[in-house]
């Protein structure tokens with residue numbers, strides 16, 4: 001028996017969705033563009049789903065768990081190396 005499990009939203013997706021909603025774009029636009037479900041969009045719009053509750057994303061650079069992308073640690077390292 002298989003149960004459909006929607007893909008978890010990354011923090012960056014939630015932040016982006018919030019930004020689009022705040023800039024006046026419709027929920028359906030955000031759903032289509034970020035490929036997220038209506039329930040998620042409604043929760044983001046209502047403020048009950050925030051980046052803090054997002055599934056952490058693993059950084060491809062350092063392997064750390066990220067709450068925001070791009071990884072601040074890797075970005076800093078790039079700046080220092082430059």
Ligand SMILES: [Zn+2]
Pocket residue numbers: 059060061062063064071072073074075
């Ligand atoms: Zn990193």
